[in-house]
Amino acid sequence: MAVDKPARKAAELLTALRAQRPLIHNITNQVVMNYTANALLASGASPVMAHAQEEVEEMTALAGALVLNIGTLTASSVEAMLLAGRQANALNIPVILDPVGSGATRFRTRTAVRLLGELSVSVIRGNASEILSLARADTRTRGVDAVHGVDEVRETALQLAHTLGTVLAITGAVDLITDGKQTLTVSNGHEMMGYITGTGCTATALIGAFSAVEKDPLHAASSALAYFGLAGEMGARDAPGPGTFQMALLDALFVMDEKQLKAGARIEA
Amino acid sequence: MAVDKPARKAAELLTALRAQRPLIHNITNQVVMNYTANALLASGASPVMAHAQEEVEEMTALAGALVLNIGTLTASSVEAMLLAGRQANALNIPVILDPVGSGATRFRTRTAVRLLGELSVSVIRGNASEILSLARADTRTRGVDAVHGVDEVRETALQLAHTLGTVLAITGAVDLITDGKQTLTVSNGHEMMGYITGTGCTATALIGAFSAVEKDPLHAASSALAYFGLAGEMGARDAPGPGTFQMALLDALFVMDEKQLKAGARIEA
Amino acid sequence: MAVDKPARKAAELLTALRAQRPLIHNITNQVVMNYTANALLASGASPVMAHAQEEVEEMTALAGALVLNIGTLTASSVEAMLLAGRQANALNIPVILDPVGSGATRFRTRTAVRLLGELSVSVIRGNASEILSLARADTRTRGVDAVHGVDEVRETALQLAHTLGTVLAITGAVDLITDGKQTLTVSNGHEMMGYITGTGCTATALIGAFSAVEKDPLHAASSALAYFGLAGEMGARDAPGPGTFQMALLDALFVMDEKQLKAGARIEA
Numbered sequence: 042m043a044v045d046k047p048a049r050k051a052a053e054l055l056t057a058l059r060a061q062r063p064l065i066h067n068i069t070n071q072v073v074m075n076y077t078a079n080a081l082l083a084s085g086a087s088p089v090m091a092h093a094q095e096e097v098e099e100m101t102a103l104a105g106a107l108v109l110n111i112g113t114l115t116a117s118s119v120e121a122m123l124l125a126g127r128q129a130n131a132l133n134i135p136v137i138l139d140p141v142g143s144g145a146t147r148f149r150t151r152t153a154v155r156l157l158g159e160l161s162v163s164v165i166r167g168n169a170s171e172i173l174s175l176a177r178a179d180t181r182t183r184g185v186d187a188v189h190g191v192d193e194v195r196e197t198a199l200q201l202a203h204t205l206g207t208v209l210a211i212t213g214a215v216d217l218i219t220d221g222k223q224t225l226t227v228s229n230g231h232e233m234m235g236y237i238t239g240t241g242c243t244a245t246a247l248i249g250a251f252s253a254v255e256k257d258p259l260h261a262a263s264s265a266l267a268y269f270g271l272a273g274e275m276g277a278r279d280a281p282g283p284g285t286f287q288m289a290l291l292d293a294l295f296v297m298d299e300k301q302l303k304a305g306a307r308i309e310a
Numbered sequence: 311m312a313v314d315k316p317a318r319k320a321a322e323l324l325t326a327l328r329a330q331r332p333l334i335h336n337i338t339n340q341v342v343m344n345y346t347a348n349a350l351l352a353s354g355a356s357p358v359m360a361h362a363q364e365e366v367e368e369m370t371a372l373a374g375a376l377v378l379n380i381g382t383l384t385a386s387s388v389e390a391m392l393l394a395g396r397q398a399n400a401l402n403i404p405v406i407l408d409p410v411g412s413g414a415t416r417f418r419t420r421t422a423v424r425l426l427g428e429l430s431v432s433v434i435r436g437n438a439s440e441i442l443s444l445a446r447a448d449t450r451t452r453g454v455d456a457v458h459g460v461d462e463v464r465e466t467a468l469q470l471a472h473t474l475g476t477v478l479a480i481t482g483a484v485d486l487i488t489d490g491k492q493t494l495t496v497s498n499g500h501e502m503m504g505y506i507t508g509t510g511c512t513a514t515a516l517i518g519a520f521s522a523v524e525k526d527p528l529h530a531a532s533s534a535l536a537y538f539g540l541a542g543e544m545g546a547r548d549a550p551g552p553g554t555f556q557m558a559l560l561d562a563l564f565v566m567d568e569k570q571l572k573a574g575a576r577i578e579a
Numbered sequence: 580m581a582v583d584k585p586a587r588k589a590a591e592l593l594t595a596l597r598a599q600r601p602l603i604h605n606i607t608n609q610v611v612m613n614y615t616a617n618a619l620l621a622s623g624a625s626p627v628m629a630h631a632q633e634e635v636e637e638m639t640a641l642a643g644a645l646v647l648n649i650g651t652l653t654a655s656s657v658e659a660m661l662l663a664g665r666q667a668n669a670l671n672i673p674v675i676l677d678p679v680g681s682g683a684t685r686f687r688t689r690t691a692v693r694l695l696g697e698l699s700v701s702v703i704r705g706n707a708s709e710i711l712s713l714a715r716a717d718t719r720t721r722g723v724d725a726v727h728g729v730d731e732v733r734e735t736a737l738q739l740a741h742t743l744g745t746v747l748a749i750t751g752a753v754d755l756i757t758d759g760k761q762t763l764t765v766s767n768g769h770e771m772m773g774y775i776t777g778t779g780c781t782a783t784a785l786i787g788a789f790s791a792v793e794k795d796p797l798h799a800a801s802s803a804l805a806y807f808g809l810a811g812e813m814g815a816r817d818a819p820g821p822g823t824f825q826m827a828l829l830d831a832l833f834v835m836d837e838k839q840l841k842a843g844a845r846i847e848a
Contacts, residue, residue, distance in 0.1 A: 064721060064722045064724075066722075070359070071340050071343050071359070071609050072343045072344055072347055072359050073344065074610045075344060075610055075611065075613060075614060075776060075777070076344060078610050078776035078777075079775055079776050079821065079825070082773075082774050082775060082821065083774060083820065083821050083822070087721070087722060087724055088722075088776065089680065089683070089722035089723055090608070090609070090610050090650070090651055091651065091680070092651060092653075093651075093652060093653045093654070093686060095654065095684075095686040096684035096686035096687065099683070099684040099685065099686075100683060100684055100722070103683060103722060104722070112359070113360065113361065114362060115361075115362045116362070116364065142358065142360070145358070145369060145372060146360070146364075146365035146368040146369055147365070147368065148364040148365035148368075183333060183356070183372060184333045184335075184356060184357075184358035184369070184372060184373070186333075186356055235351075236351050236352060237348055237351060238344060238347035238348050238351055238357065239344070239347075280561075281561050281565060282352065282560060282561025282562070282563075282564035282565050283348065283351065283352050283560055283561065283564050284348070284352070284556065284557030284558060284559065284560030284561040284564075285557050285558070287348070287557065287560070288557055288822030288823050288825065288826055289822060289823070290822065291820060291821055291822030291823075291825070292818075292819050292821065292823050293820070294820075295774065295820035295821050295822075296819060296820050339628070340609050340612050340628070341612045341613055341616050342613065344613060345613060381628070382628055382629065382630060382631075383631055384630075384631045385631070385633065411627065411629070414627070414637070414638060415629070415633075415634035415637040416634070416637065417633040417634035417637075452602060452625070453602045453604075453625060453626075453627035453638070453641060453642070454627050455602075455625055504620075505620050505833065506617055506620060507613060507616035507620055507626065508613070508616075549830075550830050550834060551621065551829060551830025551831070551832075551833035551834050552617065552620065552621050552829050552830065552833050553617070553621070553825065553826030553827060553828065553829030553830040553833075554826050554829075554830050556617070556826065556829070557826055
């Protein structure tokens with residue numbers, strides 16, 4: 042059945058990830074550094090965080106993917122992102138961008154747009170408001186929270202993906218992943234994921250991990266989101282609240298096997 | 311009964327917090343960023359962390375409260391705190407200050423005093439030594455730990471609150487909250503809270519959340535401390551140690567309902 | 580029995596640590612700050628994190644040990660490490676160094692070598708590749724992961740410890756601790772420790788805590804590693820995955836008593 046194909050793909054990529062243990066270089070925000078590092082480890086990848094301009098190019102050169110996240114950006118970290126991003130582009134290492142809070146302040150919107158202008162980015166992962174802010178300067182994001190639904194931005198997203206030549210992964214109740222031509226949806230996930238910080242950032246980091254073992258960014262992104270969303274469903278089963286859930290989600294990333302992912306992934310064209 | 315009034319108030323504020331989901335802008339330390347963001351989410355608020363001078367004013371303008379915490383201060387983050395604080399003052403957004411480690415180094419004491427000199431602060435939350443250091447230059451804090459008891463500083467606190475025109479929330483075995491005229495105590499809490507990092511900082515962040523839905527800082531602070539302390543009591547019930555407790559505390563912030571808070575809050579005049 | 584001696588020593592130091600609650604000053608990386616602070620608290624120590632050049636000397640002067648960790652180093656944090664380190668040396672406060680990722684970038688290797696050149700360091704804790712990079716400029720580390728085994732570097736380590744006049748603690752499946760003359764091994768630990776971020780950094784921080792209560796760095800380091808490894812074994816008993824394990828490890832640091840440590844520590848000459 043056609044519907045099974047992306048789920049089978051997701052399972053294959055998880056196998057590849059655990060076998061290859063790619064190094065993922067993250068220049069990310071201070072709020073989620075620990076959690077995303079742990080999520081990458083639980084999934085089978087090997088995280089490294091490094092943001093000094095003196096070293097980011099060398100660190101990126103060792104990596105299977107580069108994840109850029111502007112959640113607690115500074116002028117200096119933006120320069121580091123550009124250095125690392127250019128190095129990644131030169132070496133054909135995929136670059137994943139999380140424009141956290143783009144639309145909330147001009148500094149964030151401008152930085153996200155600048156990174157997209159100067160770098161070739163493989164996948165952009167954000168909520169609907171963040172993604173919309175990349176296309177329309179008048180979009181407002183409420184801190185790091187979406188005020189738009191995924192459905193509202195579908196058309197804009199398709200056009201933006203086409204213009205930028207990148208894959209957009211817009212996460213929400215149902216995730217939408219598009220390269221401007223093909224569009225997939227992922228309907229895994231659990232509402233509890235909205236009650237812990239950094240689930241968006243962690244989704245982005247996992248897209249980085251899957252991008253290190255899969256050339257097609259559409260499949261890398263949809264597979265990572267299905268895997269993460271399913272782990273959220275598994276983790277929420279016995280969690281009374283977001284504290285326990287936070288750790289159960291890491292457990293689920295670790296214990297989930299390929300069979301469970303193949304059976305549970307809800308990726309649709 | 312008069313004793314019930316502050317407890318009923320606390321319960322009402324929790325309802326308001328969950329209904330309004332205010333955005334809380336934190337310029338805080340790197341140790342506790344993740345935990346305080348998760349505590350704010352678990353309580354019903356929406357946290358954002360941003361400290362670049364380029365954007366703090368815009369971010370504060372979106373927020374219901376601004377939380378300043380000097381736990382890992384730098385010259386640059388202090389400037390960001392001043393920019394954000396002035397913006398908050400201009401827009402009548404409450405500013406909550408946590409003078410972490412004031413009294414341990416001159417840089418911390420000086421910074422805390424400077425922030426209080428240049429900004430109008432709604433609530434200061436600290437341990438007894440930190441609060442004392444704001445009044446007496448010769449006070450020593452042991453790192454971020456109090457060497458004084460809450461009782462020792464009661465008189466100084468009343469005077470300081472009066473002089474500064476601010477509410478002081480001094481946390482310890484029994485918390486003391488005063489605006490210089492009225493004084494409340496909160497006797498919720500559990501000793502296990504001393505074995506995880508950032509409980510003080512989290513208390514401060516929650517005072518920010520409650521301040522976003524309550525104009526009277528005395529009630530905002532005492533309600534937040536009772537809510538947090540009670541969550542500590544609930545979280546400690548089945549926790550064998552501080553790791554499990556850390557997560558159980560977040561769970562308790564999330565699952566506690568208004569009835570439980572009203573019944574369990576121990577706020578006294 | 581001779582074999583019991585180091586285990587008894589470890590138990591005695593744990594008692595001393597919990598009785599004295601030494602302040603441990605950490606200038607460390609942003610990924611692990613929260614976890615290492617919590618591990619130090621769970622063990623009985625009192626952590627403080629401070630990295631501003633304006634204050635590190637004063638903070639170090641209050642501390643029982645100084646822990647330097649280059650995991651997310653910047654030019655500015657390296658200067659702070661030097662200031663703090665010189666202060667520690669002047670006051671005979673032990674300095675513990677974790678050269679995270681040394682060998683992965685020239686900035687890291689150079690910084691580690693510079694810190695060792697300018698400071699008198701009591702214990703260096705790293706994986707085999709990181710330690711090797713301090714001796715041989717051509718060593719490559721894969722991000723923060725070892726590509727060498729502990730056995731491979733034994734000879735180099737002995738010589739390096741002798742040359743530097745410091746204790747090396749090389750952690751792996753079996754840890755090797757040497758001052759160039761005496762060598763101990765610690766075979767506590769659990770493979771799950773490799774699936775959470777910052778276990779190496781936490782081991783280093785705990786060596787700092789034990790160094791605050793024990794003058795001989797060989798015993799401080801081996802005792803801390805046995806304590807931490809045994810906590811890992813205890814924590815892994817009922818943990819389905821690395822999320823739960825992370826917290827169970829903190830619980831174990833807290834609940835472990837001296838008798839358990841004495842019985843479980845596997846330290847050998």
